Amino acid sequence: MTAVSPEAKVLYEKRGEVAYITLNRPDAKNAIDLEMHERLSLIWADFRDDDSVRVALLTGNGDAFCAGADLKTHLPLWVGADADLPRRKVTDGFGGITRGLHRIRKPIVAAVNGWALAGGFEIALACDIRIASENAQFGSFEVRRGLHPMDGGIVRLVNMCGLSTAMDIILTGNPFDAEQAQRWQLVSRVVPHDQLIAEAEATVASILRNDRVAVESAKDTALEVIGRRIDDALAVEALLGYSVVASNPTVKQRLNTFYERTDEGRVSGV
Structure with missing residues (x-):
């Protein structure tokens, strides 16, 4: 799989041993519709299988990392679905890596450039290292919509920051900033916005020098x-x-x- 046009909803480019993946619906805060979801699944499978690349760097275009699922395209599938839908979804994680492709052995670094909400937050949590811009904001808003996280948001939060903090995030549905995310050990570090990609690339370079x-x-x-x-x-x-x-x-x-x-x-x- 090669790089695609700048108009694509997900940009995928391989530069040496690094796969750059950019969510590219800035006007929709990079909310993931069904087309993006399917493309991301293909991209992550390609990254997994291509021995020429060793590390992935994931970010968003514009002022958001990812605002979660584009509910206009996802909800019609969920509402009134047959009883077999949950079984089919078990191996079909949101955006590819939250479930199903979650055991890719290669490292994935997230450069969280802005809002990471709901499913977008879950995608960030599914990455191995998260570096946040000072502009980043996080939130698990599903309870506001009558849902709760279903793509790793509960499991990974409990594992990463403990039950008490996870409950605070999940049950209140309150947003929190990058500094709070770092205090809760959800991001490795917070950097000035204009240094985010450089910091993420430096982290990638540190990984690549190792065996x-x-x-x-x-x-x-x-x-x-x-x-x-x-x-x-x-x-x-x-x-x-x-x-x-x-x-x-x-x-x-x-x-x-x-x-x-x-x-x-x-x-x-x-």
Whole structure:
């Protein structure tokens, strides 16, 4: 899959080892209609399967990251749907990565440039690292519409910030800014708006300097241990970690550069 015209609702471009994905309905606050949803699913599958790219950077065009689902196109499917719809939706996450494609092993970095609401908030939560503009605003507004989050918003919030904070976000439906999101550990850092993409790209560059097998195994391990008993989680971590040591051919080479103090990007004194 290659880059598409600037008029497309989702822009997808591969620059070296990085896939740039931009939600591109700025007049609709990047709300995701059915066409966008289907295209995003194809894009994430392509990113997963293309060995030439290692990291994805997701952002929105305009003053919003994503305002959630375009209800004009989604609601007709939900209202009066047959009883089998929930079963069909289990493997069809919103915007591709909230469910179904949520176990892509490659890192995904979100540059949250503005409003991330409802399903758009859930898409941001499904990314591995979130960096927020000082202009970013977040909210789980579903309860205002007679719904509640159904694409990872409850599960991921409980895992990320704990039950009490998750309840505050989900049950009140109140918006909150980037600084509060950082205090609640929902974003890694908050930066001036005009530095957002540069900061996200610097994060991507930090990931790319590391060993690919190790990075992907580390992400996979982190997702695998969520919700497990401590003994089981420790066993999974050891099993997957030592499998990398035993099978990754670059380990010896990278250790040698460390011992010889020639490894690129090394921390002073380490």
